[in-house]
Amino acid sequence: MKKSIMAKKYLIVVILLFSFLTFLEIGICFEVMWHGFSGYGDIPMKYTTIGLIGSDFLVFFIPVSVITIFICGIAMQAKKIIKRRELFLICICALAGIGIAVGIFVIAPDIPISRMGRQMTAFLIDYFNWMEYPVP
Numbered sequence: 001m002k003k004s005i006m007a008k009k010y011l012i013v014v015i016l017l018f019s020f021l022t023f024l025e026i027g028i029c030f031e032v033m034w035h036g037f038s039g040y041g042d043i044p045m046k047y048t049t050i051g052l053i054g055s056d057f058l059v060f061f062i063p064v065s066v067i068t069i070f071i072c073g074i075a076m077q078a079k080k081i082i083k084r085r086e087l088f089l090i091c092i093c094a095l096a097g098i099g100i101a102v103g104i105f106v107i108a109p110d111i112p113i114s115r116m117g118r119q120m121t122a123f124l125i126d127y128f129n130w131m132e133y134p135v136p
Helices: 002-036 049-078 084-107 112-127
Strands: none
Touching (some): 049 084, 049 112
């Protein structure tokens, strides 16, 4: 009885974790694009070499982390630490969390978590001078 309750709680945590990561990633991607396409109406700026590396790191860090989590789950299944059914349920819940986050973002785009990702990205771009005015 207790094992099934804990398993249900674990699956809910997986859904919430992946929803949080998806909201954060959406905010990061929007801010990187917003800065890159001159979203503030000023003279268009371009990313410096370090800015390209930093923005690529920000954009790809979460997806690479998620893929690493999936690979670790598959490795745990291969070593028979978890069962295939459990791994399948975890993957379904992770995809459900991603889908829920994207659906909520389409309906209400100003979610505090994605706003936090945008503010964090804007701070990093401005603080480390990842953008500069193009020199003709």
